[in-house]
Amino acid sequence: MKSKTLFILCWCSFIISCDFDEAPPTMTETPYEFNLPAGVPFPPIPSDRAVTLERVALGKQLFYDKRLSRNETISCGSCHLQSEGFADHHPISIGIDNRIGFRNSPTLINVAYHPYFFREGGNNSLESQVFGPIEDHREMDFSTIGIIERLKDDENIQTLSHQAFGKSLDNFVIVRALSAFERTLISANSKYDRFKYWGENEALTISEQRGMSLFFSTRLNCGSCHGGFDFSEYAIVNNGAFASFDDHGLARITADSSDIGKFKVPTLRNIELTAPYMHNGTYNSLEEVIERYNQGGFGHPNQSSLIQSLQLSEQEKSDLIAFLKSLTDWDFINNSEFSE
Ligand code: HEC
Ligand code: HEC
Incomplete structure (x- = not known):
C-alpha cells in the first residue's frame, strides 16, 4: 500500500514538470557583477x-x-x-x-x-x-x-x-x-554621473552645471525631496502638482485625509524619456512641471511646505531643464543586457 502511494506521488510530480529527455540541469x-562607480551605493x-x-x-x-x-x-x-x-x-x-x-x-x-x-x-x-x-x-x-x-x-x-x-x-x-x-x-552612467562619480569635470556643460546648482539650492529645494543617488529618498509627500485628487494616493491605504495627494517621490533619472509625468500622467513636458513648481504648486492643504513660489527667470528654467536632461543614461537605455 505504502509503495503504491509513493509511486502515485512520484508519477504526479513527474507529470507536472517538464519531461526532460535527460536529467534536468543542476x-x-x-x-x-553590479559594476558600480565609487560613491554609488550598493x-x-x-x-x-x-x-x-x-x-x-x-x-x-x-x-x-x-x-x-x-x-x-x-x-x-x-x-x-x-x-x-x-x-x-x-x-x-x-x-x-x-x-x-x-x-x-x-x-x-x-x-x-x-x-x-x-x-x-x-x-x-x-x-x-x-x-x-x-x-x-x-x-x-x-x-x-x-x-x-x-x-x-x-x-x-x-x-x-x-x-x-x-x-x-x-x-x-x-x-x-x-x-x-x-x-x-x-542606471548610473548619465552625463551627471560621469561628472559626479567618474570624475569627468567636462561632462556637464556650463548651463547644466548652473541647473545642478539651482536644483540642489535651498532656494529651489528640489534636492530636499529628489536627493541622494537615485534623486529620491522615497518619501511619500504632496508636491502641490494638483488642486484636487481623484486618486487619493497614500490616503487610499491610511484613510487619513491629511494623506490625500501624497505619492512616493519618483526618481528623476532618465526623466526626459518617461513623459508624461506624475501619478496620473497629466503633465506632458518638463516645461509644464517646472512651471507648476515655479508657481509654488496649487496650494492643496496637504502640500509640502518645501513647495514655494520660485520666481525663476527664463534662463534659470532652461538651465534646470538642461540639468534634468543630463540625467539620461544612454548606455543603460541601449544596453542589450536589458533588452528583449
Ligand atoms: C498594463 C501595464 C503594466 C504591466 C503589464 C505591468 N506593469 Fe508594472 N506598473 C504599471 C503601473 C501603472 C504601475 C504603478 C501602479 C501603482 O502605483 O499602483 C506599475 C508599478 C510597477 C512597480 C512598482 C514601481 C514603483 O516605483 O513602485 C514594479 C516593480 C512593476 N510595476 C513591475 C512590473 C512587473 C515585474 C510586471 C510583469 C509581471 C509589470 N510591472 C507589468 C503598469 C504595468
Ligand atoms: C516636497 C517634495 C518635492 C519637492 C521639493 C520637489 N518635488 Fe518633484 N516630485 C515630488 C513628488 C511627490 C512627485 C510625484 C507626484 C505625483 O506622482 O503626482 C514629483 C514629481 C516630479 C517630476 C515628475 C516625475 C515623474 O516621473 O513623473 C519632476 C520632473 C520633478 N518632480 C522635478 C522637481 C524639481 C525640478 C523640483 C524643484 C523645483 C522638485 N521636483 C521639487 C516631490 C517633490
Whole structure:
C-alpha cells in the first residue's frame, strides 16, 4: 500500500514538470557583477535573494514573455519599455484588451533601492509586487497558477528554472526570478554621473552645471525631496502638482485625509524619456512641471511646505531643464543586457 502511494506521488510530480529527455540541469550560482562607480551605493539586497546570472537570465525571459498574460498579448515589458526608461508614454497605462489602467506606469530603473512599491508605497517587497500586474484585470488578468500550467512543458523555461533555482517553474521561481532581473536595472552612467562619480569635470556643460546648482539650492529645494543617488529618498509627500485628487494616493491605504495627494517621490533619472509625468500622467513636458513648481504648486492643504513660489527667470528654467536632461543614461537605455 505504502509503495503504491509513493509511486502515485512520484508519477504526479513527474507529470507536472517538464519531461526532460535527460536529467534536468543542476543549479548554478554565478554571482552577478553590479559594476558600480565609487560613491554609488550598493542596492540593499536581502541575503536570501542573491542575484545570480542564472536567475537574471530567467527573470529577463519572463519579463518579456507575453504568455504571462491571460490572452498572451502583453508582457511586463509592454508597459515598462527600455527605450522609454522602463516606463511608457501613455498617461494611464493600457493593459489587456486595451483596458485602461489606474495610474501612469512608473520607471523600473533603480527599483532595487526602493523600500516600498507602487506610487503610494502600498506594497513592501519586489517579490510580492509581481502578483499585482499578473492578477490585475486591467493589466495581465491572469494568475501564477495559470502561468505555471502554461509553461510546464516549455523546455527552455524549465531548463533556466532548474539552472537558477534547482526546480521547475513555480510561484517562488517566478517572483524571485523577476525580482532578480529588476534588481539589475541600475542606471548610473548619465552625463551627471560621469561628472559626479567618474570624475569627468567636462561632462556637464556650463548651463547644466548652473541647473545642478539651482536644483540642489535651498532656494529651489528640489534636492530636499529628489536627493541622494537615485534623486529620491522615497518619501511619500504632496508636491502641490494638483488642486484636487481623484486618486487619493497614500490616503487610499491610511484613510487619513491629511494623506490625500501624497505619492512616493519618483526618481528623476532618465526623466526626459518617461513623459508624461506624475501619478496620473497629466503633465506632458518638463516645461509644464517646472512651471507648476515655479508657481509654488496649487496650494492643496496637504502640500509640502518645501513647495514655494520660485520666481525663476527664463534662463534659470532652461538651465534646470538642461540639468534634468543630463540625467539620461544612454548606455543603460541601449544596453542589450536589458533588452528583449
Ligand atoms: C498594463 C501595464 C503594466 C504591466 C503589464 C505591468 N506593469 Fe508594472 N506598473 C504599471 C503601473 C501603472 C504601475 C504603478 C501602479 C501603482 O502605483 O499602483 C506599475 C508599478 C510597477 C512597480 C512598482 C514601481 C514603483 O516605483 O513602485 C514594479 C516593480 C512593476 N510595476 C513591475 C512590473 C512587473 C515585474 C510586471 C510583469 C509581471 C509589470 N510591472 C507589468 C503598469 C504595468
Ligand atoms: C516636497 C517634495 C518635492 C519637492 C521639493 C520637489 N518635488 Fe518633484 N516630485 C515630488 C513628488 C511627490 C512627485 C510625484 C507626484 C505625483 O506622482 O503626482 C514629483 C514629481 C516630479 C517630476 C515628475 C516625475 C515623474 O516621473 O513623473 C519632476 C520632473 C520633478 N518632480 C522635478 C522637481 C524639481 C525640478 C523640483 C524643484 C523645483 C522638485 N521636483 C521639487 C516631490 C517633490
